[in-house]
Amino acid sequence: MLMQRLQTLVLACLLTTFSLMALADETLDQAAELIKQKNFKPAYELLEPLESERAGEVDYDYLLGVAAIESGQVSRGVFALERVLAQQPNNMNARAMIAKGYFRGGEAENARAEFQNILSQNPDADLAQLIERNMLSVDKATGQTTTFAAYIDGGWGFDSNINSATSNSTVSAFIPGLGLIDLTLNDASREQSSKYLSLSAGASFRAPLSKNLSLFGSAQGSARSNWNESDFDPSYVDFSLGLTYKKFIDTYTVALQRNNFNVDSDRFRESHGVALQWQRQIDDQNQLTVYANTADLNYPDTKVRDAQRTLGGVGWGHAFTGDKAPVVFVTGYYGKEDVDDSTFDFLSHDIYGARVAVQSVLHYKLVAYANASYELREHDERDPAFLKTRNDDQFDFAIGLRYLPMPGWTIRPQLSYLDNDSNIGLFDFDRTVLSVNFRKDFNW
Known part of the structure; x- marks a missing residue:
């Protein structure tokens, strides 16, 4: 603006x-x-x-x-x-x-x-x-006066795998007294596709407390309705409240975060934690970011999955010269998820990841973007149900456009693909999502 x-x-x-x-x-x-x-x-x-x-x-x-x-x-x-x-x-x-x-x-x-x-x-x-x-x-x-912002976003799409499940019809599992046998999966345990409608909205504020210090907060929520199978309809609400301190080329941020994630209106996971970030504007074209966050994960219906998740990373952004030159951001991170009950340490795992994102202005009303990421998850112990220590290699990418037909409005078509390659068949899946979203932003 x-x-x-x-x-x-x-x-x-x-x-x-x-x-x-x-x-x-x-x-x-x-x-x-x-x-x-x-x-x-x-x-x-x-x-x-x-x-x-x-x-x-x-x-x-x-x-x-x-x-x-x-x-x-x-x-x-x-x-x-x-x-x-x-x-x-x-x-x-x-x-x-x-x-x-x-x-x-x-x-x-x-x-x-x-x-x-x-x-x-x-x-x-x-x-x-x-x-x-x-x-x-x-x-x-520059944060010298209180600002408020809000948005509402609606969309339509097609999801090839709404439940992030395997396409395999059978998996090998260990049954005491019988050893490893092939089990036939029911429909709910196999991938299901569906068209869907989505709706999300949010609001935020930023208020200066002094020349360099400001308070910020936000609340947002999203819900999706799958046309073919409502049992996997996801929804969530996010809350955050934090402080930002800016001194010359450095910006420091600390925030409290809360997330509730539901499936078919039933609480699936709750999380709350703290996020820290340091950002340095090196020059007109380069920006360095270092971040860390920790969160308590609670699963009301599967308490054995309750865990503490900690993650940290480093990112670098570069804007090439020129009025339509691309902007690139690269980040690498490491994390650890430890379950609360050590009896189930086979669910604990290390996380290694990298991500690259790029966007380019094609026209003053049109921006093209693409991003790709890779994440490796290595579990601590052998899973007793499969007699293997689980390892997942996850790759995903997305490409899309952001079109601004008029001030405050954005139309965003996007194609994304995710492939989770696991050494345990039950967790091996891929997913393709095609969507078009319409967003209205409000600022005052």
Whole structure:
């Protein structure tokens, strides 16, 4: 929302500038046309080689600053616009653009100061109102004012395996006195497919407690109705409450979390725990994340599965340069799940995992994304029912699109696939889900 408002402000300034600017030559004319068409990267590539000989020319520096900031070269753009303001301190167009550059570079206070400078120059009423809205958006984005958000999401889909069950008709199991024998599985223990409808909603808030410290909380829930078999209808509710402390390029978060997961309206699992995270914004393009969480898992109908789950990981995000360049995030993690009753230690297991996600802007209203992950689960002891120590290799991936037909609305078609390769046949399965979701976001 903030970037949309900044874009509106900057384009308004650009149209004024281009209508009045007496361009010195064909190169600047071509760059100006590219910028008006939102082709920022080609404009930057056209102007950048000339910087050593043309730096200091107001028209050149202004166009270079706009093209650089919009194509991801924030520092170069800010330097160019600073040269403009050194010669023309009252240039509102340059100040509007440099404010955007400051904000994109993580300098929210400088961005706000530039907006204040524009207001001090007594702009017309429409521009003043737009700038004030941008200043409020900066305050919200930086946690300096209380914000609220909510969403509602509905969808339709097809799930090839709603109960995450094996496709095998028989499995080998150990029966005392008989040894290993093949048992025939009933329909409920084998994979079942179904079309489904889903509905989810949530709300959240963030309130500043001081300049660097803020309180946040959220609640969300989701329910799914399978057309063919309601016995496996899943639903859940999540709650979280926490604190975020931000200091320079580092953000620290601690949160209390609660989750209730139901199947066919019956409580299947309850969990509550604590999550910790440290995030460092290394530069405009790189971000490091370290996280850890622990949770108590309670199964009301199968108490032998009650456990303590602890997990920690490291992630790295990288945004490539360019207005449509992809963003990549890679993470690796390790965890341990220990059952409360040591008699059933064959259910305890170690968890090793890795995940990669990428997204790319295809159009200002359309984003493509894909993610893939691998998880290895190694159990501690031999399962007495199968006379094996269970090991699972799980691979999954998803591809999809996010289309924004209008502000606040998102349409998301997605295809996902999961394959759980287990050395015990009962837990060996795969699953394909095709879905389309429609989401409405509210922010105030």
